[in-house]
Amino acid sequence: MSYEIKKVVVLGSGLMGNGLTQVFARDKDTAVVLRSRSKKSNPFEGVRADLDILIKNGAMTEEDAGAILSRMSFTDDMEEALADADLVVECVLENMELKQDLFREIEPLIRPDTILATNTSVMSITQIASKTQKKDRVVGTHFWNPPYLIPLVEVVKGDGTSLEVVDAVYGYLKKIGKKPVKCMKDVQGFIANRLQHAIWREALYVVEAGIADAATVDEALKYGPGLRWPHLGILENVDMIGADLSLDIQRGVIPYLADNKEPSALLEKLVAEGKLGFKAEPDADGLHEGYQKWTDGQIAESRTALREYLIKVTKDLK
Numbered sequence: 001m002s003y004e005i006k007k008v009v010v011l012g013s014g015l016m017g018n019g020l021t022q023v024f025a026r027d028k029d030t031a032v033v034l035r036s037r038s039k040k041s042n043p044f045e046g047v048r049a050d051l052d053i054l055i056k057n058g059a060m061t062e063e064d065a066g067a068i069l070s071r072m073s074f075t076d077d078m079e080e081a082l083a084d085a086d087l088v089v090e091c092v093l094e095n096m097e098l099k100q101d102l103f104r105e106i107e108p109l110i111r112p113d114t115i116l117a118t119n120t121s122v123m124s125i126t127q128i129a130s131k132t133q134k135k136d137r138v139v140g141t142h143f144w145n146p147p148y149l150i151p152l153v154e155v156v157k158g159d160g161t162s163l164e165v166v167d168a169v170y171g172y173l174k175k176i177g178k179k180p181v182k183c184m185k186d187v188q189g190f191i192a193n194r195l196q197h198a199i200w201r202e203a204l205y206v207v208e209a210g211i212a213d214a215a216t217v218d219e220a221l222k223y224g225p226g227l228r229w230p231h232l233g234i235l236e237n238v239d240m241i242g243a244d245l246s247l248d249i250q251r252g253v254i255p256y257l258a259d260n261k262e263p264s265a266l267l268e269k270l271v272a273e274g275k276l277g278f279k280a281e282p283d284a285d286g287l288h289e290g291y292q293k294w295t296d297g298q299i300a301e302s303r304t305a306l307r308e309y310l311i312k313v314t315k316d317l318k
């Protein structure tokens with residue numbers, strides 16, 4: 001079967017659905033339909049807000065934003081929207097039954113060659129596909145937040161997904177300017193979250209073991225290896241220093257790293273005490289506690305600074 005993606009339907013207009021709609025509509029050859037369940041007066045409010053951030057930071061012109069919006073439409077009429085869809089991407093809540101039932105419901109409304117993609121963060125693609133008739137067309141497309149700034153998309157093959165579908169989605173994402181990678185096994189955490197969580201486990205252990213506090217752990221990464229990672233691949237680094245040296249280092253350090261199979265005990269304790277970080281209720285001094293204590297100003301600054309940083313670094317990304 002040959003696949004040509006010209007019309008995309010995004011299901012769910014929350015944080016990720018809005019972001020994905022913008023990503024697809026940036027391509028001048030793609031028409032995007034956004035479908036929401038919420039009855040908001042303006043379903044494009046969220047997309048417009050994201051575009052405004054880019055305009056404010058000089059990363060987009062008003063004219064380009066207008067062109068992006070002109071390629072989008074919104075509907076509650078699923079039948080009409082899906083009849084000629086080439087790709088359907090679901091971005092509804094992270095709930096297995098909801099996603100399974102949604103794909104089962106819409107399957108009679110789509111063509112045999114329409115691809116069904118799920119933006120699940122961590123759930124099994126194979127399981128999400130289990131209630132559909134044609135499992136070869138169900139694929140994972142794991143975008144990262146904010147999807148219009150983070151280039152990575154993990155294209156995840158479920159047990160039944162055909163290689164043609166994986167290749168078609170990979171090729172399309174590349175064409176519209178994303179940096180897709182193929183994850184050829186339906187494993188928990190796909191690729192990037194496995195890497196992130198391996199570091200996370202160690203970071204939490206370093207704090208729990210009293211080796212350094214949370215702010216110090218963050219500094220050690222930010223001003224050390226973290227600076228290299230956008231440029232030097234971590235496995236490229238192995239080749240750079242030599243496999244022999246890498247092996248010696250592994251022999252010396254691997255036996256001492258965290259290897260817990262349960263979530264961090266300290267993390268469990270923080271949650272039990274309501275110390276949820278930025279979203280924690282403020283204490284008597286107005287601070288929001290998690291691993292560290294944060295003022296409202298620091299929280300706002302952290303969010304803005306991340307977005308501004310991403311806008312800056314992704315502008316020149318090759």
Ligand SMILES: NC(=O)c1ccc[n+]([C@@H]2O[C@H](COP(=O)([O-])OP(=O)(O)OC[C@H]3O[C@@H](n4cnc5c(N)ncnc54)[C@H](O)[C@@H]3O)[C@@H](O)[C@H]2O)c1
Pocket residue numbers: 011012013014015016017035036037038090091092093094095098102119120121122142143144145
């Ligand atoms: N937030 C992230 O950082 C992130 C990153 C990657 C992947 N994801 C995944 O993307 C998906 C969406 O996450 P989000 O953060 O956008 O959530 P969200 O809560 O912001 O949005 C979910 C949207 O789905 C809608 N919805 C629920 N049932 C629906 C249905 N049957 N039909 C159509 N719309 C329906 C809701 O009204 C809401 O607008 C989840 O699977 C999540 O795990 C999230």
